[in-house]
Amino acid sequence: MTSRHNLRDIFPPTGSTLSARNWQSEAALRMLMNNLHPDVAENPHELVVYGGIGRAARSWEDFDRIVAALRALEADETLLVQSGRPVGVFRTHEDAPRVLIANSNLVPHWATWEHFHELDRKGLMMYGQMTAGSWIYIGTQGIVQGTYETFAEVGRQRYGGDLTGRWVLTAGLGGMGGAQPLAAVMAGASCLAVECDESRIDARLRTRYLDEKAQTLDEALALIARWTAAGEARSVGLLGNAAEIVPEILARMRAGGPRPDIVTDQTSAHDPLNGYLPAGWSLGDWRARTESDPAAVMKAARAAMRAHVEAMVGFHDAGVPTLDYGNNIRQMALEEGFGRAFAFPGFVPACIRPLFCRGIGPFRWVALSGDPEDIRKTDAKMKELFPDNAHLHRWLDMAAERIAFQGLPARICWIGLGERHLAGLAFNEMVRRGELAAPVVIGRDHLDSGSVASPNRETEAMKDGSDAVSDWPLLNALLNTASGATWVSLHHGGGVGMGFSQHAGMVICCDGSAAADRRLARVLWNDPATGVMRHADAGYEEALACARTHALTLPAIPAP
């Protein structure tokens, strides 16, 4: 058997010297390694990047083989990666991707955690999550802006655009969930986040995503009371189990205690084996029994999730804006027999879809140089490119001030069709002119406008009922491949777990060349355009308008 445990620490090469044969394969190499950087990955020694067991490679042997293959890869070759294992190198051409990735895909009838775990145990599979197995995870920053946009949107919808003196109740301070306290604070609210693993709380304190730690509920609520009274936006991580504490807060609220202003959750509920601590269990017990008695763990975790969701529905019933934040916890509770699990909405239809209609989503870039100065310069370039976008300027200022880089310096920034390719071409120009210390890569989350089918999350409640149609992400991956992205990925089960999603990723390298200009112009236009196309096809007015503005050719949509 191949191994998943190793004490090596992985750091990507930095600077402007190649360790592979060209910048395209060097980019893939550095981004794979960056995903496993000790400051980036949640559990790098087991190859886990984030999101439960989202891995960057299937085993350490496979990691080494991928690295060796990337170092040897020619400019007209393509490496195939199958669930974290490098399975073939083929002759293609210079405008083709250097790496093509398929992770965790299962024929639907067998697309369950049970079958996945069986294959995983045999060494035949790996869970790729979204950006873990596709090498474009950038640490917790990757989700900060999305979470910030979501909280801010709830503020607009429900609190007149002002979250001062208000607080968010949530749980989970993992790789993604750890963004919640910072995002809340950026949006102007305080935050109480329940987390059962103290080391996760400490990690968020260290990176300044979180302000305080509490050991008891009373302590945490006292802090919240103080901050909200003072109109300060600050955050506290409470050590405990959400399945116990969230119902307790509901009970106190019903008895006249403090009332949260927004309720959500970001435990790894999508993964009932590895992602959610059962009520009443210790962490040690949990870890031990995931190996020795997985069935018992899943049973207990699902029961605890039901209690958690029941409490969330309690808040919803009491009029507190309550959102599923994309971890599929409602589905788990539904399967546990709680018929009202879907009483509260997911965050995409509630807050994000209007952005998707314009191809706006979690665009991001990474300085392969390792030099934070490169991000400072690209931040400035973005402001220069989009002088009138006040929202973007505000975000970039907050991010520069509050966000600690993890691993290779990176920036996230939600922009859409008509903007992304301008950023890409401008960055490539900066590389060409030597203004940046080395090339940059541009990518995005799989959670994006045109790249995902996930009926409990990104495609929940589509206007035409096409939530489960996954032709769209497949076309997105094929088109990005045809357009010349540097690597392209197709995954199953990200975010919401096995059976519940299919999604695609893409990353493209700005190496400063004229060929890269042509590829960037195509890829960074076509990729968000598929999102506009998908939403226009579903009948969204914003998307139809956006398609007209940008003169997209959509043959099945009649001219207005």
Place this chain on the structure above:
Amino acid sequence: MTSRHNLRDIFPPTGSTLSARNWQSEAALRMLMNNLHPDVAENPHELVVYGGIGRAARSWEDFDRIVAALRALEADETLLVQSGRPVGVFRTHEDAPRVLIANSNLVPHWATWEHFHELDRKGLMMYGQMTAGSWIYIGTQGIVQGTYETFAEVGRQRYGGDLTGRWVLTAGLGGMGGAQPLAAVMAGASCLAVECDESRIDARLRTRYLDEKAQTLDEALALIARWTAAGEARSVGLLGNAAEIVPEILARMRAGGPRPDIVTDQTSAHDPLNGYLPAGWSLGDWRARTESDPAAVMKAARAAMRAHVEAMVGFHDAGVPTLDYGNNIRQMALEEGFGRAFAFPGFVPACIRPLFCRGIGPFRWVALSGDPEDIRKTDAKMKELFPDNAHLHRWLDMAAERIAFQGLPARICWIGLGERHLAGLAFNEMVRRGELAAPVVIGRDHLDSGSVASPNRETEAMKDGSDAVSDWPLLNALLNTASGATWVSLHHGGGVGMGFSQHAGMVICCDGSAAADRRLARVLWNDPATGVMRHADAGYEEALACARTHALTLPAIPAP
């Protein structure tokens, strides 16, 4: 609502004059139209090509839009087709595919016939089968050789390589199943095929795939008795319901009556609504009630399939070689509560996998000229290219003699890695030199070595247990896109129905250009190589040896 009924007859353009801007989009256009040619499609007025409701376009409006989009498509543009509807045209480059297709894909948890039908009724989906929605169906010939190879292999395994005086019992004379009598006869056996729709029997008589028609079982068995006694290989189509007749033949055999030598089936059991006539129902009833009472149809069809499979297991128990021929009928019987449904094997593990290990599968080409002479010349070229392959020569001779062309003249011919690209380059050379009247396209079935995950069929009983891993077909589609195939498709549910398969297609045009040479060399090498890779990864010795012979770079496979 868009329309699915139309009395237009579609004929592809023929000859050497373009109706689109270049031969790549012309090829897609002619092949789409050829799929709906009255001699090719099973029910062209409803856009149905074959295999239950496998369609070429979602509606007639979509057909017209695809044609218009293909006519307008530039040499550096790519058309996206989503479940039979043209949804976008994007700028790519000349080495990229001209069309990218995703048909019938559903997020696994929703990947059922019930959900599909709901979407289909709303006009949001289309069933693409394998080569219907991907425009490379070539009529019944497309399956003749595969069926022939299968019967011949059973002959080798069980009857010392000689099927003289033996007979095959089967059912279904549809688009694919209609190949069975001819394939049996070519392999040296007689054949009794039960078919409930007389027009299908008549169609097979007309094209000489079938020799005789019988109205009663006695009549049919008398013919079989006469032929087998005389050592003649001939075929009879018996009008009737397999769910009634197959059990009846079993009962007679048990009572000392005639014993078939091979039993199989090719009704469209994968589609319980449209594909299998319930026992005791008339055809008219059936067609009417699929619209008015689909639930009742499916219930009755599933019950009938169970009876049919019980009889097949009866033959298997009696020592008669019995095969599932890829229509998922065992799964249906299993779901109906028949625990022994999988007692007999599928045809792939039983007969075809050793071929897949060498990248051998249903390679095919089509003369876009419409001129049968072009196929005669390419047949001769194949013999010239592979002078020592006696099996291939024998096949080509039989095919030339026995197979009536349907629509554009075409040839199927099972060849593998190391052979396919030679054929492609040779044909392209013939086009360049003007030896052929117009370009040809080369493609294959989705049922091929590296392009499908289908645990009840192509990937049944894989050596390493990876039957349900669908990373492989996704990588195949991405790699064919990166290599420059002319069109690439990703489908779900072909052959075995919703939930049970994922698979990829590719077609490439030999337009005689030097650029096509480069693309052909890449695509027709890489495509079968992914099949060798997939089987080598699963541990098959034949595949490992083939990978070594052809010096494939498979990073995770240790040198021997």
